[in-house]
Every structure is written in structure tokens, then in C-alpha cells.
Amino acid sequence: MPVGLGANLYDELSVKENLEFFSDLSVKCDKKYHDELYRASGPYKFKNRKQKNLSGGMSQKLGLISTIVQRPEIIILDEPTTGVDPLSRLELWRLIYRFNKDNGTTFIISTSYIYESSNCTDLALIYNGKIVASGKSEELASPEELFLKSISSDKINFKLPLDLITLPDVVIKTDKLTKVYGKFFAMKDVSITMKSGDIVGLIGANGAGKTTLIKSLTGVLKTTSGKFQILGKSGRDMRSDIGYMSQKFSLYNDMSVKENLRLFGTIYRVKNLPKRIDIVTGTLKLRSFLNYLTEDLPIGIRQRVAFASAILHFPKLLFLDEPTSGVDPVTRRQFWELIKQFALTGRSVLFSTHYLDEAARCKSIIFMHEGKVLASGTDKEIIAKVSEKNENINVEQAFIRYIKPAVQEDYEH
Incomplete structure (x- = not known):
């Protein structure tokens, strides 16, 4: 398969x-x-x-x-x-x-997700075409840390030259955003508030409305009803202020990595574009792929290129639609280090994901299902709403309880 x-x-x-x-x-x-x-x-x-x-x-x-x-x-x-x-x-x-x-x-x-190793009897950790560790799953303690330790630190730790900025206290505010296709509600009465420096995770199943919300906020989709403001304003050209990495690859397959980045840099009106491309591709370890056609790249590398195109202009507000889907643990760690850098310099990040272990990295999370917001808050607040006294459950179990209350036992480990 x-x-x-x-x-x-x-x-x-x-x-x-x-x-x-x-x-x-x-x-x-x-x-x-x-x-x-x-x-x-x-x-x-x-x-x-x-x-x-x-x-x-x-x-x-x-x-x-x-x-x-x-x-x-x-x-x-x-x-x-x-x-x-x-x-x-x-x-x-x-x-x-x-x-x-x-x-x-x-x-x-x-799999790119090492936590799934607990589902297997045997495990082999592979990097750059070589097996760096192998054995019975129960014998390999903390496989992800073992994997990362086997790779030199310069593959993981890096920084972008981001300036400290000051944004309005509220960077995103929506009021009953709704998107309807015929009789189908892709998004219904979504009201959220996001503040400066926040990392907010949108979590939900396929078709929950996560992508619809992000596309609406970035101007890709026109909403059916409702209002929203970004950085205190609405209805204006936001190209220089926002970065957007779409769920489907937004790159041009018949163009090289360098050509794609030049195109996005021009759209974002990046000054001294060749230098900025060099900085970003150096940070994301993409320089050796600059002349490759994007259609010839593995999924993880394409995700890195798409991420690079979204951050090329060092935006104030970053929208990432499933950025870690299909990437290896190293790239995943790199993405998160960059996301944290954006937040620490006053910028805000809204991202969607299927992987609930990433919720712990967020300041707040939003559960969506069938176009509606089911719950929002910190991971601890959301867990507390559906857990019994002295019960220890994780975010994934809490999420399942929100969307499948009638059959919750069926879906829990």
C-alpha cells in the first residue's frame, strides 16, 4: 500500500x-x-x-x-x-x-510518528538510508529520543534572525463565521479569539472544518456569513503580514525549489530576496535541494519547502495547515523550534493537526467537529471538562470523548 x-x-x-x-x-x-x-x-x-x-x-x-x-x-x-x-x-x-x-x-x-512503535513487535529507526537502532519495541526505551540522539545536534538546533515585534493584544477575532456549500455546513458559527504571541492548535477529524477556517481567515475562501478581524483590521491586503502553508502542497511541481521560493518571495514583496532565500534554506537544510523539481522531492522535504515559502517574509501571523503531516521526527522538531521562535518574538501561530501529542506544545487548543467548535482552552482545561475525579486521561482520549460520547469506550485504549 x-x-x-x-x-x-x-x-x-x-x-x-x-x-x-x-x-x-x-x-x-x-x-x-x-x-x-x-x-x-x-x-x-x-x-x-x-x-x-x-x-x-x-x-x-x-x-x-x-x-x-x-x-x-x-x-x-x-x-x-x-x-x-x-x-x-x-x-x-x-x-x-x-x-x-x-x-x-x-x-x-x-511511519514518521515514532509513538506508533508501541503498536509493533519489532522496530528499526532509519535515517539517511541507514538503520541507527533496531530491536524489540519493548526493549527500545524512548525511541524518539534515541533517534534524535543518533543525529548530530546541528540537524536539530537552529535559529532565524527574527526581530522582536509588538502586535495588537488580539490578533484574530471571529464572530459566528459560517461557510455553507449548498445544504452542507463546512463551518458553522465559529467564534474564536487569538492573542499576540499565542500558539493555537486546531484539532479535529478529517472534514471537521479546520482547513475551511484557515482558508477563510487567509482570504482564500469567502465566508457565507459572520465577521472576522486580523490584527485589528478587516478587508485589506494582508500579504505582508501573514504566512500560509496549505494542507495540500501549494508549490508548483514543474518548478525547482529555488524557482518556487523566488515566486513566493516576489508575491510577499521580500526585500533582498536572494539573501533571504539563502538564510531560510540554510536554516531548513534545503540548500542541496535548490535545483530539484518539487515533484521529485520526498514528502518530508516538500513539507520543508512549503514551510520555507510560508515563512520567507518573516510574517507577523503564521497559518499552518497540518505542517507536520508526513514529516520525520527531526523535521518535526525543527518546525516546532521555528514555531516557538515566532511566538517568542511576538508573532502568533495558528496551526491544524491530527496529532494530539502536539497539543502540549500549544498555549491553547480548539477542538472542531462537523464545522463547529466543541471546546477550547488549555489542554488541562479541556481534559478537566470530560474526565472524572482522580481520572488520568490524555488529550487524545479527551478528544474522542467530545466527538464520540455514545461509543467512547469503543475508541479508547
């Missing part, structure tokens, strides 16, 4: 048609077992929907079922949970566990 949401599926075929196609390819297919797996998973509810119209999590579940229905002895999954929301991630791992238990199939799984 290749990397990418639904990458092994056919976009124009429905859920049912995709599954029937892959079932017919295999002489080993057990229709009864196939139907049992199929009905126990989310895609069955949308059997007539085309693959291209499925959420990322639903696509990945369909892609996994389409792979295991062929009943191979070894299954290779390339980053199956990248870009997938917490509930879909749990369901994907359950499908893997079940098929492994029922058939004794060996799974080889690649």
Missing part, C-alpha cells in the same frame, strides 16, 4: 467498485471474510460514494481493506496513518491487528 491518501485506489470508482475490483484480482479472496471486514469498517456506510469524495481517513481504511482482501502473506504499508485523524488511526490499527491475528500475516509498516 503506497504512501498517500487512497493512493492505491481508483478515484472515479465507488467504494464498492474499488473493493470488488481488488477482490477479483485475488484467487485467495474469501468473500465471507471480505464482507465481514468490509461491513465492520467505515467505508461500507458510503459504498456508492466515489473514492475521490472520501475523507482521508476513509480513503486509507478502504485502501487497507483493498490490500488485505487479497490475503497476502506479507503486507507492506507505506505511512498508512499520515494525514489521518485520530479515530481513523485507531480503526486502521484495529484492522491491522485483526488481520494479523486471524491470518498470521506479517506487516511491514513505515
